[in-house]
Amino acid sequence: MLNIIDAHLHLFAPSPHTNAMAEGVGHQNSPEHLRQVYGELGIVHGVVMGNRSLDPDFHRYPAGLFHYCIGLDSTLMDRGERVIPDLPDLVEANLKRDSCCGIKLYPGYNKLWLSDPIYKPVYELAARYDKPVAVHMGLTAFPRAHLKYCHPLTLDEVAADHPHTRFVMCHFGNPFLESAAAVVEKNPNVAADLSGLLEGRVDLDRYFREQAGYASLLTTWLTAIGQWDDILYGTDWPIVNLGEYIRFIQRLVPERHWEQVFFHNANRIYGLGL
Secondary structure, eight states: OOOEEEEEEOOOOOOHHHHHHHHHTTOOSSHHHHHHHHHHHTEEEEEEEOOSOOOGGGOOOOTTTEEEEEEEOHHHHTTTTSOOTTHHHHHHHHHTSTTEEEEEEOHHHHTOOTTSGGGHHHHHHHHHHTOOEEEEOSOOSSTTSOGGGGSHHHHHHHHHHOTTSOEEEEGGGTTOHHHHHHHHHHOTTEEEEOTTSOOBOOOHHHHHHHTHHHHHHHHHHHHHHOOGGGEEOOOOBTSBOHHHHHHHHHTTSOGGGHHIIIIIHHHHHTTOOO
């Protein structure tokens, strides 16, 4: 069985909304359920994209199953309206932990350019601790977010200006695939994950018939740059069924690159030590 690392997922506290999200894709909203399904599918580890708090005690996940990226989301920054004066210290308190493998930014939701000075100490900390900065790129879950802040070309700017900081472009910048590919190809310090390219349950045979054009664009740009060492498997769970998403990515990535994309790249880039 193929060993898999889910390099992009979210864990939410139980609530009617979050429980319904998981149940809508055939899962249950609990780490216990994930542990069981992971065992069935060969998923050996996951990287949780943090939300809602910078307190390290908030981010306690089952040992051996998850690492996490500390997240600077709109609930903390009030969509860019609230400055967090001790932000670097709070971020560093997480980066000091072995269980924290990086930082997650949400620029479209915070309505902040990645080049905003507030992020400079964050990039410097990431470089010092040699832990990557994952960045939400492309379409957002809420219409009140602004796409201009999360276009892949905004990541090109900070990647070029911070060459010692490693970045992960989440969602391959979808749907800005051409720009996403260019940014990954140009910048040796930028990788990309393939999370969140689907939402909900899907009949894959029907999908690839009806969405042949989109699937062709994805494979075209992934193949064009040919940088399979920089592409990571991720799901954005709980918005997809885990088994279906594995099969979806397997139909986009040539089989000879599966071990890199599904396991080795995330293990190396996030320093998971597996």
